[in-house]
Amino acid sequence: MSQTCDVVVLLSGSGSNLQALIDSTRTGDSPARIAAVISNRADAYGLQRASDAGIDTRCLDHKAFEGREAFDAALIELIDAFNPKLVVLAGFMRILSAGFVRHYQGRLLNIHPSLLPKYKGLHTHQRALEAGDTEHGCSVHFVTEELDGGPLVVQAVIPVELQDSPQSLAQRVHSQEHLIYPMAVRWFAEGRLSLGEQGALLDGKLLAASGHLIRT
Structure with missing residues (x-):
């Protein structure tokens, strides 16, 4: 039996990806x-959601700190008290400092609502529609110092439909997020997923630049 992989989840909002996890x-x-x-x-x-599931919760208000580095240092201390093997960002609306990212190198995952490297940052569904894209989706990636730029682990690809609005597209992308994020976390917990010098590795093999692709 494999050892349990303790995970700490960081979030700022409703936590629908947390619920899926x-x-x-x-x-x-x-x-x-x-x-x-x-x-x-x-x-x-x-x-x-976490409290209802009997999971420990903590709140650390970034406004109580003088600057990003001070907040991130306190956040590291709080996370490390739980001694996790993996830290998961699930709608954590903070840009993390380089020091924070380096501290958790190879054990920090994020999910982003676009087919990276397209549409880093915000308003991804609107931007995909404005560009006339025929496909859209979401990406799980290891976090590096480049915003939304770390090695890709898995991407879910969905077709963009003629009548799509940013809201309808967001809804369909969300349902894919709830499938691929738990999958990536499980791969990591099973020891199958790791970060190598060249990129993300699954079962010891280097994943393609686009990660593991799932089409619906």
């Missing part, structure tokens, strides 16, 4: 265990 780790055979959920916002509904 909670559900996936409660299947009985999952090697991942969510040890704690931390938010920079006390009103984040994700904290309630």
Whole structure:
């Protein structure tokens, strides 16, 4: 039996990806265990989701700190108290300092609502529609110092439909996020996923630049 992989989840909002992770780790055979959920916002509904699931929660208000580095240093201390093997960003609306990213190198994952490297940053669904894209989706990647720029692990690709609005596209992308994020976390927890010098490795093999592609 593989050892349990303790995970700390960081979020700022409703926590729908957290819920997908909670559900996936409660299947009985999952090697991942969510040890704690931390938010920079006390009103984040994700904290309630975690509390309802019996998971430790913490809030660290970034406004109480003088600058990003001070906040990130306190955040590192809080995360490390739970001794996680993996840190997962699930809608954590803070740009992390280089020091924070380096501290968790190779064990920090993020999900982004676009087919990276397209549309880093915000308003991804609107931008995909404005560009006339025929495909859109979401990406799980290792976090590096480049914003939304780390090696890709897995991407879910969906067709853009003629009648799509940013809202309808967001809804369909969300449902894919809830599938691929637990998958990537499980791969990591099972020891199958790691970060190598050249990029993300799955079962010891270098993943393509686009990561593992799933089309719907």
